[in-house]
Amino acid sequence: MTATTAHPLLDRARRLATDLLIPEAERVDQEGVPVSHIEAVKRSGLLGAGAPVAYGGSGAPPDVVRRIAEILSGACCSTWFVQTQHHTPVQTLAQSGLPVRERLLGPLARGELLSGVAYAHLRSYPRRVPVRVRREGGGWRFDGTVPWYTGWGLNDVMLLAGVTEADEVLFAFAEAREQAGLRASEPMRLAALTAARTVSLELDGLWLPEEAVALRAPYEHWAPGDRARTLNATPAVFGVAEAALSLLAPETAAPLAARLADVRRRAYALADRPAPLERVTERLAVRAEAYEVLRTATTAAVVAGGGRAMSLTSRAQRLAREALFLLVQGQTTESRTAHLHALAAT
Known part of the structure; x- marks a missing residue:
C-alpha cells in the first residue's frame, strides 16, 4: 500500500466525507457552511495535515495532503474551500522566524483555531x-x-x-x-x-x-513563490471531477476516469519537481487540460441526470457549478491567458 492510500489522515478524511459532508452537501450549498461542520473539521486533525509535528501537526507528505483536499472538495466543495484557506497561514508560520510563530502555530496546527x-x-x-x-x-x-x-x-x-x-x-x-x-x-x-x-x-x-x-x-522576493502556487492544477479539480464520475454509468465513466488519472499523474509530477518555476508552459497546459476533464465530467453528470439535474437539490448540478468556480479560483493574468489559448485551440 502507498502513503496515499494507507495514511491514517485519509481514513479520517473519508469518514468525515461519508458521515457528514456528502449527506449534507446540497443543504449546505443552499444554506451555508454551518459552524458544526467547521467544528468537525477541527476535531478531525486535518487542519494540521501538513503542519510540523513539533507543533501538534502531522507533517504529512504532499501526496497525502493533496488526497485529503480531493476527498473533501469532492464531498462538499464549500466546506473544503473554507478550510483550505487555513493551510497558507500554517505554512507561513512554519517558515517564519518571528514571535507570532510561537503564539499561533500550535493552536492552528492542532485545529484549536481556524x-x-x-x-x-x-x-x-x-x-x-x-x-x-x-x-x-x-x-x-x-x-x-x-x-x-x-x-x-x-x-x-x-x-x-x-x-x-x-x-x-x-x-x-x-x-x-x-x-x-x-x-x-x-x-x-x-x-x-x-x-x-x-x-x-x-x-x-x-x-x-x-x-x-x-x-x-x-515584493519581488515574495512574488515568485506565489506565482508558483498558481501554475499547477489544484487538487480540488480532481476531487470534484472524481465525484462527478461517480454519478455516471461504468461504461461512460471509464474512459473519462482514465483521462482524469493521466492528467492528475502529470500535474502532480510537475508539482513535485524541486524547481517550481521551471517548465511553466507545460504546467499551465496541464492545468488547462485538467479543467477540460473537469468540465467534461461535470457536464456528463448533468446530462446523465436529465431534467432532475436542474434542481438545486441535484448533486450533479451542484458539482457543475463548483466546477465553474474552480475555473477562476486562484486565477492570475498568466493562467487566464494560457487557459484561453488552450480553449481557442480546441
Missing part, C-alpha cells in the same frame, strides 16, 4: 495597491479594500496582507471579526460557493501590533 487569508489582492500589485500598510506607533496601520475574504463568521483569525511604502509585502494576523478599522460587507451571492461566506473587507486604519507580523519581505 484561520482565513486575505492576500490574493497582492497579485494586482503594482498595477493597483488595494491595501496599503504603513508604520504607526509600535505597529502597522492597514488601509484599503480586500475584495474577497472567505469564511467570515467561521474563522477565528485571518492572515492579512498589504504593501508598505518601501514596496514590501507585510502579512500579519488579526482577529476575524469586525473591529475598529475593519468592516465586512454582507456575504456575497455567487453562482457557486455562496455557502463559503465570502465578503469584502474595508480597512480604515486597522492597527495591528508588531508582534502580529508573520512575514515582511520585498
Whole structure:
C-alpha cells in the first residue's frame, strides 16, 4: 500500500466525507457552511495535515495532503474551500522566524483555531495597491479594500496582507471579526460557493501590533513563490471531477476516469519537481487540460441526470457549478491567458 492510500489522515478524511459532508452537501450549498461542520473539521486533525509535528501537526507528505483536499472538495466543495484557506497561514508560520510563530502555530496546527487569508489582492500589485500598510506607533496601520475574504463568521483569525511604502509585502494576523478599522460587507451571492461566506473587507486604519507580523519581505522576493502556487492544477479539480464520475454509468465513466488519472499523474509530477518555476508552459497546459476533464465530467453528470439535474437539490448540478468556480479560483493574468489559448485551440 502507498502513503496515499494507507495514511491514517485519509481514513479520517473519508469518514468525515461519508458521515457528514456528502449527506449534507446540497443543504449546505443552499444554506451555508454551518459552524458544526467547521467544528468537525477541527476535531478531525486535518487542519494540521501538513503542519510540523513539533507543533501538534502531522507533517504529512504532499501526496497525502493533496488526497485529503480531493476527498473533501469532492464531498462538499464549500466546506473544503473554507478550510483550505487555513493551510497558507500554517505554512507561513512554519517558515517564519518571528514571535507570532510561537503564539499561533500550535493552536492552528492542532485545529484549536481556524484561520482565513486575505492576500490574493497582492497579485494586482503594482498595477493597483488595494491595501496599503504603513508604520504607526509600535505597529502597522492597514488601509484599503480586500475584495474577497472567505469564511467570515467561521474563522477565528485571518492572515492579512498589504504593501508598505518601501514596496514590501507585510502579512500579519488579526482577529476575524469586525473591529475598529475593519468592516465586512454582507456575504456575497455567487453562482457557486455562496455557502463559503465570502465578503469584502474595508480597512480604515486597522492597527495591528508588531508582534502580529508573520512575514515582511520585498515584493519581488515574495512574488515568485506565489506565482508558483498558481501554475499547477489544484487538487480540488480532481476531487470534484472524481465525484462527478461517480454519478455516471461504468461504461461512460471509464474512459473519462482514465483521462482524469493521466492528467492528475502529470500535474502532480510537475508539482513535485524541486524547481517550481521551471517548465511553466507545460504546467499551465496541464492545468488547462485538467479543467477540460473537469468540465467534461461535470457536464456528463448533468446530462446523465436529465431534467432532475436542474434542481438545486441535484448533486450533479451542484458539482457543475463548483466546477465553474474552480475555473477562476486562484486565477492570475498568466493562467487566464494560457487557459484561453488552450480553449481557442480546441
